[in-house]
Amino acid sequence: MTVLIALALLAAFSAGVYLLGRKRAVALAGGTSVSLHSLPGYHGTWVALWAGAPAALILLMFAVFGGRIEEAALRAETPAAVMELPAERQQVFWSDAHAIARGQAPSEVAWEGAAKAALDAKAVEAGRIETIGLVAVVALAGVLALCGFLLAYPRLAKDFRARNRVEGWTDLLLILCSTLAVLTTLGIVLSLVWESIRFFQAVSPIDFLFGTQWNPQIAMRSDQVAAEGAFGAVPLFAGTFLVMLIAMAVAAPVGLFSAIYLSEYAGKATRAVVKPLLEILAGVPTVVYGFFAALTVGPTFRAFFNWIGGLLIGGPLDSLGQYLITVQNQMALTAGVVMGIMLIPFVSSLSDDIINAVPQTLRDGSYAMGATKSETVKQVILPAALPGVVGALLLAVSRAIGETMIVTMAAGLQAKLTVNPLDTVTTVTVQIVTLLTGDQEFDSPKTLAAFGLGLTLFVVTLALNIVALGIVRKYREQYD
Amino acid sequence: MTDAPSPSRLSEARLKQRYAAEFRFKLYGRMAIVIALAFLALLLGRIVLQGYSTFETHTVSLPVYLDPAKIDPTALEGANYDYLVALSLLKKLGETDDEYGENSGDAMDLISRDFGFQILNKLKADKSLIGKTVTITGPVKADADLYYKGQIKRSTAESDRKLNDRQLNWLDKLQKDGSVKTGFNWTFFKNADSTEPEQAGILGAVIGSAMMLLVTALIAVPMGVLAAVWLEEFAPKNRWTDLIEVNINNLAAVPSIVYGLLGLAVFINWLGAPRGAPLTGGMVLALMSLPTVIIATRSALKAVPPSIREAALGVGASRTQTVFHHVLPQAMPGVMTGTILSLAHALGETAPLLMIGMIAFNPGLPESFTSSASVLPVQVFIWENASERAFHERTAAAIIVLLAFMIIMNAAAVILRRRFERRW
Numbered sequence: 001m002t003v004l005i006a007l008a009l010l011a012a013f014s015a016g017v018y019l020l021g022r023k024r025a026v027a028l029a030g031g032t033s034v035s036l037h038s039l040p041g042y043h044g045t046w047v048a049l050w051a052g053a054p055a056a057l058i059l060l061m062f063a064v065f066g067g068r069i070e071e072a073a074l075r076a077e078t079p080a081a082v083m084e085l086p087a088e089r090q091q092v093f094w095s096d097a098h099a100i101a102r103g104q105a106p107s108e109v110a111w112e113g114a115a116k117a118a119l120d121a122k123a124v125e126a127g128r129i130e131t132i133g134l135v136a137v138v139a140l141a142g143v144l145a146l147c148g149f150l151l152a153y154p155r156l157a158k159d160f161r162a163r164n165r166v167e168g169w170t171d172l173l174l175i176l177c178s179t180l181a182v183l184t185t186l187g188i189v190l191s192l193v194w195e196s197i198r199f200f201q202a203v204s205p206i207d208f209l210f211g212t213q214w215n216p217q218i219a220m221r222s223d224q225v226a227a228e229g230a231f232g233a234v235p236l237f238a239g240t241f242l243v244m245l246i247a248m249a250v251a252a253p254v255g256l257f258s259a260i261y262l263s264e265y266a267g268k269a270t271r272a273v274v275k276p277l278l279e280i281l282a283g284v285p286t287v288v289y290g291f292f293a294a295l296t297v298g299p300t301f302r303a304f305f306n307w308i309g310g311l312l313i314g315g316p317l318d319s320l321g322q323y324l325i326t327v328q329n330q331m332a333l334t335a336g337v338v339m340g341i342m343l344i345p346f347v348s349s350l351s352d353d354i355i356n357a358v359p360q361t362l363r364d365g366s367y368a369m370g371a372t373k374s375e376t377v378k379q380v381i382l383p384a385a386l387p388g389v390v391g392a393l394l395l396a397v398s399r400a401i402g403e404t405m406i407v408t409m410a411a412g413l414q415a416k417l418t419v420n421p422l423d424t425v426t427t428v429t430v431q432i433v434t435l436l437t438g439d440q441e442f443d444s445p446k447t448l449a450a451f452g453l454g455l456t457l458f459v460v461t462l463a464l465n466i467v468a469l470g471i472v473r474k475y476r477e478q479y480d
Numbered sequence: 481m482t483d484a485p486s487p488s489r490l491s492e493a494r495l496k497q498r499y500a501a502e503f504r505f506k507l508y509g510r511m512a513i514v515i516a517l518a519f520l521a522l523l524l525g526r527i528v529l530q531g532y533s534t535f536e537t538h539t540v541s542l543p544v545y546l547d548p549a550k551i552d553p554t555a556l557e558g559a560n561y562d563y564l565v566a567l568s569l570l571k572k573l574g575e576t577d578d579e580y581g582e583n584s585g586d587a588m589d590l591i592s593r594d595f596g597f598q599i600l601n602k603l604k605a606d607k608s609l610i611g612k613t614v615t616i617t618g619p620v621k622a623d624a625d626l627y628y629k630g631q632i633k634r635s636t637a638e639s640d641r642k643l644n645d646r647q648l649n650w651l652d653k654l655q656k657d658g659s660v661k662t663g664f665n666w667t668f669f670k671n672a673d674s675t676e677p678e679q680a681g682i683l684g685a686v687i688g689s690a691m692m693l694l695v696t697a698l699i700a701v702p703m704g705v706l707a708a709v710w711l712e713e714f715a716p717k718n719r720w721t722d723l724i725e726v727n728i729n730n731l732a733a734v735p736s737i738v739y740g741l742l743g744l745a746v747f748i749n750w751l752g753a754p755r756g757a758p759l760t761g762g763m764v765l766a767l768m769s770l771p772t773v774i775i776a777t778r779s780a781l782k783a784v785p786p787s788i789r790e791a792a793l794g795v796g797a798s799r800t801q802t803v804f805h806h807v808l809p810q811a812m813p814g815v816m817t818g819t820i821l822s823l824a825h826a827l828g829e830t831a832p833l834l835m836i837g838m839i840a841f842n843p844g845l846p847e848s849f850t851s852s853a854s855v856l857p858v859q860v861f862i863w864e865n866a867s868e869r870a871f872h873e874r875t876a877a878a879i880i881v882l883l884a885f886m887i888i889m890n891a892a893a894v895i896l897r898r899r900f901e902r903r904w
Binding site for chain 2: 064066067068072104137163164167169170171173174175177178179180181182184185187188191192194195253254255256257258259262265277278280281283284285286287288289290291292294295296341344348372373374375377378395398399401402403404405408409429432433436437450451454457458460462465466469
């Protein structure tokens with residue numbers, strides 16, 4: 001809050017400085033801006049930047065990192081009474097100290113004896129550190145703003161190249177923004193790798209990548225049996241792969257045939273209606289597909305298979321019937337089919353672009369030989385567009401692997417090694433969600449496993465994308 | 481001479497086959513489109529069918545006798561108002577409570593707990609009401625509401641439904657004597673989440689979503705646009721900028737859940753950002769939509785013809801002035817369109833928000849950018865997991881609201897494109 005007020009004051013100060021600088025520039029030029037090198041506004045802006053930017057940077061840095069520095073200062077010396085407490089009680093102790101210092105209600109833990117005394121002392125200290133930090137930073141920002149102004153203001157002159165200076169600042173800002181994209185990637189890679197390393201210290205990567213038991217149960221107490229979870233991710237990979245295969249079995253033919261029809265057969269009017277409708281399918285949030293899968297498709301499939309099972313019981317296929325009547329709502333098939341629906345527009349719009357990129361001369365040549373439209377599509381256009389289409393399908397596969405909500409809501413949680421689409425399976429993304437929702441500490445293998453899975457997911461989808469984009473790009477250049 | 485089929489016959493037969501193949505192929509294409517559109521119709525149709533009944537609700541008016549023997553004026557919070565309401569309902573129906581309290585228990589299952597809260601608030605304002613009879617109007621409980629809507633039927637076996645025959649008779653009686661009113665469900669648009677379906681609403685989630693999108697837009701739009709301007713207009717062509725290019729294209733295809741993991745590791749565990757707050761969620765979604773904004777802006781900048789740039793440079797503008805005074809304003813419609821579309825996408829995003837702890841139950845409206853809040857898609861996810869049937873109806877209604885926002889945003893993008901797009 002204080003930081004916000006300080007920023008507002010700073011903005012007001014910079015605005016004032018801008019006006020001052022402008023005025024000064026006009027005065028230097030003798031009342032008109034004709035003989036100035038840069039427009040008066042640039043002079044004003046340049047002074048305002050020197051007054052405002054460094055101070056604002058300090059305030060923002062404090063807003064982001066200040067809390068951590070204060071925390072480190074507060075915990076520099078932990079009272080002996082607190083050291084004896086278990087780890088989670090220590091957490092409560094510190095958060096209580098902060099709460100008391102800020103005048104909020106502390107937790108319901110009753111502190112006694114030495115701990116109580118330590119808490120009171122630390123609460124006072126926390127309050128003091130917070131005040132000192134705020135005052136110091138605000139004062140520093142004020143000094144910086146003044147210094148910037150005092151340094152910049154005298155340098156204004158008739159021939160001063162204010163515009164070039166200001167543009168230097170803007171260039172810097174643009175470059176900073178561009179680097180942010182790279183920083184995001186770095187952030188993703190580093191955070192995933194960092195947490196995964198911690199996970200692989202507890203569980204060997206070999207066990208993780210090739211183990212067939214996935215059972216991340218962590219005991220409540222360390223002396224319980226089952227304190228060791230099993231982290232073999234093969235069932236998850238298998239489940240992910242199965243759902244992906246079903247999804248592609250739906251999306252690939254439907255998407256491809258729609259694309260062929262729209263680009264080769266459909267008239268303008270049909271295209272104008274159907275294309276936006278297909279785009280709607282792409283715009284529907286995945287959580288909506290999840291709801292649809294869980295409450296409509298799942299029960300429908302279940303009723304259908306139970307009915308078939310009921311018919312088969314007592315006949316020659318009795319055992320199959322017996323199995324079919326036990327099919328549940330949650331199965332790989334439900335998740336796969338709904339995911340396939342979601343991917344239809346993705347496949348069709350990409351393939352559409354690719355088919356449209358095939359030069360008209362190829363089509364005309366084929367027609368000239370007396371081929372029908374479908375023969376042209378099958379024997380000329382598709383072979384020509386094949387690499388592009390494969391790329392599009394690979395991109396869809398990468399989407400299917402990373403999809404979360406549909407499988408979370410419709411596929412199930414049991415890690416099974418199965419190829420039966422009527423069985424419940426679980427996927428990498430589902431497990432990430434289940435491991436990380438709820439309250440847990442962040443040092444058990446159970447939560448860190450999510451990052452191991454995340455890293456695997458990231459690497460696989462990235463590889464697929466690089467390959468697919470490479471194929472598509474190469475193919476596009478073929479006809480340029 | 482053998483009767484060899486003439487060449488024309490042969491080609492005719494083959495032509496027939498070829499035309500049949502042609503027809504089949506066309507049919508497959510048509511079928512694919514019909515299947516895709518049928519899926520779309522089924523999806524939207526099912527959701528509307530499941531959700532529309534939420535917008536209707538049943539309220540009941542009851543005279544409640546505030547029994548002085550059961551309310552302690554010094555401890556208003558301690559009284560069992562639900563029981564008082566149940567007794568009043570029984571009185572109205574001409575029943576009395578039996579010794580086991582089964583009747584009053586059954587009656588409690590028909591009236592929303594909202595009645596109790598209303599009475600408590602009335603008493604807090606005016607203690608002299610104790611001993612008098614006040615008329616309270618409020619929603620019936622969700623199961624009773626479903627019965628009035630015909631979703632719980634008498635024809636179901638008694639053991640298979642939530643309400644027993646006696647309760648159904650009472651509900652019929654209430655409806656006959658005109659104390660039950662059917663009206664538009666304003667509660668659904670005025671409340672935040674609640675444990676009671678009849679009191680649960682989406683206003684909290686809508687506000688939370690709006691706050692989060694605001695944060696996303698404030699971060700992603702300026703950064704994305706400026707980054708795109710640099711890459712498109714200023715960047716030298718070297719290995720470093722190539723790297724940035726490839727990077728952005730790849731970032732656009734990273735699964736959203738990975739951004740959630742990034743937010744959890746960097747924003748929450750490392751920088752100490754608040755869990756489940758619109759600020760944190762907005763930051764994560766901003767990183768997620770940054771690549772899309774950059775790509776959209778770049779293609780909009782590419783579409784501005786070089787003559788514009790040359791003219792500006794020709795009259796003495798600097799490169800920076802050229803870009804910010806001439807090129808960027810011309811590209812603005814395209815930028816806006818791309819931005820709106822990427823924000824619409826962010827509005828529907830759920831998975832990364834689950835990672836950063838947005839799954840908490842939030843019964844109040846969001847207080848600030850740093851306090852825990854719900855957002856629309858996560859609300860859908862939470863309600864879908866609830867066991868009560870009335871919540872499923874509300875889930876579908878929440879989806880209708882979410883899709884309405886999506887349609888508005890997409891329509892805005894289309895209108896912008898049509899209205900301002902210049903063909904050079």
